[in-house]
Amino acid sequence: MKFPLLVLIPLLLPILSFPHSQEKWRRLTTEDGLSSNVVLDILYAKNGNIWIGTDQGLDRYNGLFEESSLPFLSLDGSFNSIFELSTGQVLAREIVPINITEGNTANIYFFDGRKWDKPDFFNGNDITVSDLPEFAVESDGQIWIATASGIVGFDGAKWQLYDPDVSPVDWLVKTPDGRLWSKSWLGESGDWKKGLASFDGRKWNLEFDTDNSLLDQANTKTVLATSNGMILLGTDQGLFQYDPVLNAIIDLKLPRVNIKLMHESPDRSLWVGTDQGLFRLGSGKWQQVIDGQVINTIGQTKKGILWVGTSNGLYQFHSGEWISVLKAPVNCFTELTDDTLLAGGNDGLRVKPSADETVVMRTELAGEF
Numbered sequence: 001m002k003f004p005l006l007v008l009i010p011l012l013l014p015i016l017s018f019p020h021s022q023e024k025w026r027r028l029t030t031e032d033g034l035s036s037n038v039v040l041d042i043l044y045a046k047n048g049n050i051w052i053g054t055d056q057g058l059d060r061y062n063g064l065f066e067e068s069s070l071p072f073l074s075l076d077g078s079f080n081s082i083f084e085l086s087t088g089q090v091l092a093r094e095i096v097p098i099n100i101t102e103g104n105t106a107n108i109y110f111f112d113g114r115k116w117d118k119p120d121f122f123n124g125n126d127i128t129v130s131d132l133p134e135f136a137v138e139s140d141g142q143i144w145i146a147t148a149s150g151i152v153g154f155d156g157a158k159w160q161l162y163d164p165d166v167s168p169v170d171w172l173v174k175t176p177d178g179r180l181w182s183k184s185w186l187g188e189s190g191d192w193k194k195g196l197a198s199f200d201g202r203k204w205n206l207e208f209d210t211d212n213s214l215l216d217q218a219n220t221k222t223v224l225a226t227s228n229g230m231i232l233l234g235t236d237q238g239l240f241q242y243d244p245v246l247n248a249i250i251d252l253k254l255p256r257v258n259i260k261l262m263h264e265s266p267d268r269s270l271w272v273g274t275d276q277g278l279f280r281l282g283s284g285k286w287q288q289v290i291d292g293q294v295i296n297t298i299g300q301t302k303k304g305i306l307w308v309g310t311s312n313g314l315y316q317f318h319s320g321e322w323i324s325v326l327k328a329p330v331n332c333f334t335e336l337t338d339d340t341l342l343a344g345g346n347d348g349l350r351v352k353p354s355a356d357e358t359v360v361m362r363t364e365l366a367g368e369f
Helices: 019-023 120-124
Strands: 015-017 026-028 039-044 050-054 057-061 072-076 079-084 090-099 103-111 136-139 142-147 150-154 159-162 180-188 191-199 204-209 220-225 231-235 238-243 248-251 259-264 270-274 277-282 285-291 295-300 306-310 314-318 321-326 332-335 341-345 348-352
Touching (some): 039 332, 039 341, 050 090, 259 295, 306 332, 321 348
Parallel strands (some): 015 321
Antiparallel strands (some): 057 072, 136 142, 142 150, 150 159, 180 191, 238 248, 277 285
16 A cells, blocks of 8 residues: 655664753743743744743743843733734634533634734634634635634634534645645535535535545544645544545554644655654554654754654754753744744743854833733
């Protein structure tokens, strides 16, 4: 069986640890002005602002750090996802716990460059935002949000619910051909079908009926649209690949684990983070390259270096070797233009400057919040 997404990579070597790399990190906490020590997400915006989502608030730095100043608390709440639009505007999702049985609900906030706004459209129409990682997509200058009531679009002036008969929309991804995708219920009363569907900007179209398929009883946890148009679905039943051209589902045979996130590197290698370690596929078989750790984040810097944040620390895959660069839990990380690294965990924000630079911390307010 062929897997068109996956490209083989060299065997990985044991993780190496360099003690001196630990000393270069400086840890910032609530004593330095963070709204909480539990950092869930970091966004480095085009204008140099650094947005830090914590479990008790959303903080903003101006891109520089010096000890005499504090970050600015922009919003109260637990913010686990922040991303920037092509316009420079910022979208942030707040997770609101309900109870053990019902789980979480979510709100979104929109930053226009001067102030944050919680759109009345969502509360006024009792619309709940999806709490899955892939909840929003930007396409052709419009923002699309996955909600329990269907897909919501924002054209820069007005929010609108599209094709409300198709709901809930739990996740959204965009394939290279420009189409948006999700899994939902489609049809008319008495003839509902559950399946994978594409969205053309106005209406949903059922592409693959999941009844009696490999996805029939699977609950999706995370989704990835690959560079060659495949849609990978990480579920509680395993990892599956949907091919829109062949209109077929393939079971990628990942060992039964809780899939948390997926990453495709520029060479089309696939990395899958789980609560039991990091996996990759090579020679048609899965190989576990990091064992016994919860994988919280995977990404690559502008130089192409792969970074993995886990329950135990931050690792770098460089020149065929895994290198341990931080021994502390890492939930998220980002790289600044000057090569400074930021890593957020459960005990604060860690900052590692580029070579031969000192760490400073400064905040400047810019406009209303």
